[in-house]
Amino acid sequence: MGAVDIFGTKSNVAVYRVRLQVLDKIVGGVPSSESVIKGWLKSRMEVGDRDLQELTQKTLLERFPDRQPTADELADALLESDAAPSINGFKRIPETGELAYEGRCMKAALKEWANSAYPGTDWDGKTAADTTVGRPLPKGFRKGLMATISERAFVVETFIGLGVKEPTGVEERIKHVMTPQGPRSSINRVEFVQSPLLEFELKVHDDFLKPEAWGRIWERGEDIGIGSDRGRSDGKFELLAFDRQ
Structure with a gap:
C-alpha cells in the first residue's frame, strides 16, 4: 500500500x-567493525609487520609477561590499546x-x-x-x-x-x-x-x-x-x- x-x-x-x-x-x-580490524591485525602479525612490532612488544610485556598468548588473545589486547588501528x-x-x-x-x-x-x-x-x-x-x-x-x-x-x-x-x-x-x-x-x-x-x-x-x-x-x-x-x-x- x-x-x-x-x-x-x-x-x-x-x-x-x-x-x-x-x-x-x-x-x-x-x-x-572490531572483527574486521582483529582479522587485519592477525594477518599483519603473521607477516611480521614492522609498524606493529613496537605496539605488539609493549602489549606482550604489559599483558602477558609470563606466557606467550594465542593470536586471538594478542589481537584482542591490541584492540584495547589506545594506539589500536582503525580501518x-x-x-x-x-x-x-x-x-x-x-x-x-x-x-x-x-x-x-x-x-x-x-x-x-x-x-x-x-x-x-x-x-x-x-x-x-x-x-x-x-x-x-x-x-x-x-x-x-x-x-x-x-x-x-x-x-x-x-x-x-x-x-x-x-x-x-x-x-x-x-x-x-x-x-x-x-x-x-x-x-x-x-x-x-x-x-x-x-x-x-x-x-x-x-x-x-x-x-x-x-x-x-x-x-x-x-x-x-x-x-x-x-x-x-x-x-x-
Missing part, C-alpha cells in the same frame, strides 16, 4: 538503469554479505556532480518551452540543479553491490590534518575493491532533465569519481549505460 494505491494517481516518474565501471579502485569510508571499509548487503556502496552515497555524488556541472541556477533545457521531458518547471523557478536533484532524483537501491564479499585489500595511507597544535600526519588504513561494476536504478520525477544536462553531469562524475579518497583520483569510472526503462 502506498500513495498511488490510496489516491489513485501517479506522477510522471522516469526510471533509468545505470551501469558504471570503476576504472581502478573504489575506497571504503565506513569505520569497520575504513564498506557496508555489506545483509542478505548476502556482499560488499556494497550505499545508495545514499550515490545520491550525494549525483548532487555533487550536478553542482560542479551547473553551479548557478540555470542548466541546459531549464527554460525550454516544450514538454517533451515531462512537466515543465514553474516560471521563475530559482533553485539550483543540486537542490532540484535532491528533491526529484532518487536512487532506488539502499545498497549497490560491488560483486565481492571480501575487499581486494587494505592500504595504508598518510593523512595530513591541521590541528590546534599545527599540522599533523597519521596513518589511515582503508579497504578497497579493484574495478567493480555497479548497477542501480535512478527514479526521476517529472523527467525534468534533457540528455544534454545528464551528459554534462555524468561526464563530470567520471572525473570526480565515487567512494572515499577521491582527492587521490580513486573511484574514477566509465559510464556504460543510462537507459530509460
